[in-house]
Amino acid sequence: MLRHFIEPSDFNEREYDDLFRLAADIAKNPSSYAHACDGKILASLFFEPSTRTRMSFDAAMYRLGGQVLHLGDVKVSSMAKGETVRDTLHIVDQYADICAMRHPVPYTQSETVGVLENMPLINAGDGDHAHPTQTLADIFTIRDQKGKWSGLKVGFCGDLRYGRAVHSLYDFLNDYDNEFVFIAPEGLEMPTIYLDHAKCPYKEVDDLKAVIGDLDVLYMTRVQKERFSSEEEAERYKGSYFLNPEVMKSASENLIVLHPLPRVDEIDAAIDDDPRALYFKQARNGMYMRMALILTLLEAKDEITGE
Ligand code: NCD
Numbered sequence: 006m007l008r009h010f011i012e013p014s015d016f017n018e019r020e021y022d023d024l025f026r027l028a029a030d031i032a033k034n035p036s037s038y039a040h041a042c043d044g045k046i047l048a049s050l051f052f053e054p055s056t057r058t059r060m061s062f063d064a065a066m067y068r069l070g071g072q073v074l075h076l077g078d079v080k081v082s083s084m085a086k087g088e089t090v091r092d093t094l095h096i097v098d099q100y101a102d103i104c105a106m107r108h109p110v111p112y113t114q115s116e117t118v119g120v121l122e123n124m125p126l127i128n129a130g131d132g133d134h135a136h137p138t139q140t141l142a143d144i145f146t147i148r149d150q151k152g153k154w155s156g157l158k159v160g161f162c163g164d165l166r167y168g169r170a171v172h173s174l175y176d177f178l179n180d181y182d183n184e185f186v187f188i189a190p191e192g193l194e195m196p197t198i199y200l201d202h203a204k205c206p207y208k209e210v211d212d213l214k215a216v217i218g219d220l221d222v223l224y225m226t227r228v229q230k231e232r233f234s235s236e237e238e239a240e241r242y243k244g245s246y247f248l249n250p251e252v253m254k255s256a257s258e259n260l261i262v263l264h265p266l267p268r269v270d271e272i273d274a275a276i277d278d279d280p281r282a283l284y285f286k287q288a289r290n291g292m293y294m295r296m297a298l299i300l301t302l303l304e305a306k307d308e309i310t311g312e
Contacts, residue, residue, distance in 0.1 A: 007121060008305040010298060011114050011128040013137045013177040020301075025145055028290070028297035035068065041300055042071030048101035050076045050093070051129065052084075053109045057266055057288065058129050058138070062105045065295035074101055091117045098123050103303055105129045105138075105295075125302035133232050135176075136169040139265050141298065142291030143174050146283055147222060149290070150261050155181035162188040162213055162246055163226035163271055165195040167233075170265040171226055172199060179204050186220065188213050190245040193228070213246050217256045223248075225264040225271055225284075249273035256281065263287050 009015065016024065031038050047066040051059050063073050074097075084093065090113055097104060098121050105127045106114055111134035118126050130136045144154050151157060159178060161171050165187055175185070175195070185207035187195045194209060210216055217223065225248055230239035248262065253276055264272060264284040276282050 007123075007125050007309070008302050009114075009118055009121075009126045010137060010302065011118065011126065012135060013140050013173050015137070021144070024141070024294070024297050024301060025148055027300065028141075028145055028293040029149075031296050032290075032293045038069055038296065038300070040070040042066060042069035042303065045069075045071040045103070045303065046074050046101040047071055047299065048074045048076075048097045048104040048124070050097065050104060050106040052076070052090070052113075053107050053130070055107055055129070058107065058136075058291075061288070061292045062127075062129065062295055064292050065299060068292070069296055069299060071102075071299075091120050094126075095120045102306075103127070103299060108132070111135075125306055127298065127302070130169055133167040133169050133172075133229065135173045136265070137173045138295055138298065139170040139291065140173040140177050141294035142287050143170070143224070143263055143265075144177060145290045145294050146263060146287045147261070150283065151221065154178065155183055157221040158184045158186065158219055159222040159224065160186040160188055160213075160216060160220040161195070161224045161226070162248075164193045164228045164242070165189045165226070166193045167229035168226040168265075171195070171224065174224060175199055181205075186210060186216050188216060188246070190242055193242060193245075213248070214252050214255055217252060217260070220256070220260055223256070223260060223262045225262065225268070227267065227269040227271055244270060246271050247273060248276060250275055250279075253279060253281070 049059060049062055066073050094117050101124055104124050107129040109132050111132035113131050114126060114128040128135060128137055147154050165171050183205045185205055187209045190211055228239055228242045233239040260281050262282045266284055266288060
């Protein structure tokens with residue numbers, strides 16, 4: 006069976022540990038991995054606009070010595086002629102060795118993965134549902150700073166309703182002994198489908214300043230305006246939170262601030278030099294984690310095919 010990475014639960018704790026060790030080694034010895042994927046092709050299927058994640062996958066594959074095949078503009082590709090995602094994936098399975106796919110419709114990857122016979126599939130984000138490779142970047146950064154991913158008080162702040170990066174990180178951390186503080190304006194709270202399977206204690210609040218002092222990790226997010234039914238509706242939440250030097254004064258010295266990026270207006274650039282602000286490092290870590298993931302999935306495939 007091909008190994009895929011579609012939900013955080015697709016790997017167990019030992020496999021995550023191996024992945025983080027591999028990513029740490031890649032970060033330390035990049036030249037040892039510069040030809041690890043020579044001759045391999047990653048298909049990059051982004052059916053939704055993306056800069057960071059798409060570039061991060063490209064950079065990861067190029068740094069492994071591989072090549073990247075892009076879907077191109079969805080409006081001019083076969084999709085425009087009426088081809089289904091399933092068929093596109095089936096075709097790409099004939100061309101590439103591994104595939105990263107983003108789609109605006111939740112669960113597209115899990116619904117279409119069955120068509121694949123040759124290449125492992127990585128979920129690069131499906132609508133407002135999941136974004137497990139962002140979780141890899143998040144946990145790698147948390148592990149790097151805190152030496153663990155349990156026993157932490159984690160605050161999620163902003164658009165918790167539509168933020169897929171929040172949903173996947175929560176799914177991961179919820180399997181360990183953590184505590185959560187959900188900080189959101191009315192209407193953008195954490196969906197009940199996630200709270201219904203909470204295994205850790207949590208509270209829901211709307212005031213960031215009142216709780217920041219208790220947190221080990223603060224996960225900031227932007228309002229996901231593309232998921233609202235209208236621009237006006239999203240506008241209502243503009244400026245709900247603003248993490249600036251003044252708010253940071255109430256935080257612990259050991260807090261770490263993460264953000265999947267892009268930021269819009271929720272973090273003041275004035276805190277970028279604060280050693281607690283780790284979002285740019287987190288983006289770099291995301292690239293190393295994607296390198297580790299590509300290698301791991303390709304190795305698992307080679308074991309099956311005997312390559
Ligand atoms: C996140 C996403 O696409 O969900 N960004 C990313 O992966 N770089 C978060 C966001 O867009 O707000």
